[in-house]
Amino acid sequence: MHTSSLRQNFLAELDHELTNTRRVLERVPFEQAEYRPHPKSMTLWQLATHVVNLLSFKTLFLEAAGRDFLDPNGAKPGPTPTSHAELLARFDQDSATLRQALEASDDEQMTQNFRLHRGEHTIFEQPKSTAIRLMGLNHSIHHRGQLTVYLRLLDIPVPGLYGPSADEKSGG
Known part of the structure; x- marks a missing residue:
């Protein structure tokens, strides 16, 4: 009997979610960047x-073993993309980097703790697999869902993510 590893399960799920996320980002109109509902x-x-x-x-x-938001040398996101093409290019680059890091990891590494904190105040400390799931994947899916609402409000057809969207069912 073959059992999947934590890493293999995350890779399969990550591939599915990255594909869906890119489909949503492809529809984000840069010319309406300042829109807020x-x-x-x-x-x-x-x-x-x-x-x-x-x-x-x-x-x-x-x-990493953790991230302190008060550390001025801590990892920070890159600059805000200034075009739709730049947004998608960074998504593709960062997706590839994440996938490579996941491929290079193993189940033992996935069970080690990650601590997110602000100085002495711990925001959360969980096994890396849990951190990736909750603060990574679920967090991304949550915000992707918000993006689909923005698209709907802007009358931009929403792609189906787990089956056809209302736009796909009605022919667009």
């Missing part, structure tokens, strides 16, 4: 950039 909401471009920046966080969860 509510004053408390991020702009469309801030949200799309955040989704891309979360890829670096997932890689950090794999490669």
Whole structure:
């Protein structure tokens, strides 16, 4: 009987979710970057950039023992993309980097703890596999869902992610 490893399971799920996320990002209109559905909401471009920046966080969860938000030398997201092409290029690059880090890891590494903190205050400390799942993958899926609402409100056809979307069912 063959059993999958944590790493193999994450790779399979990651590939599926990265494909879906890219399909959503492809539809984000740069010319409407400042759109926000509510004053408390991020702009469309801030949200799309955040989704891309979360890829670096997932890689950090794999490669480091922790991250202190007060550390001025800590990992930071790259500059805000200034075009749609740049956003997609960074998504592709960061996706490849994350995939390589996951391929280079093993189940033992995935069970080691990752501590996210601000100085002495621990935000969370969990096994790396849990950190990737909760603060990485689930967090990304959450914000991707928000992006699909922005697309809907802008009357941009929403791609189906786990089956056909309403746009695909009605022929667009």
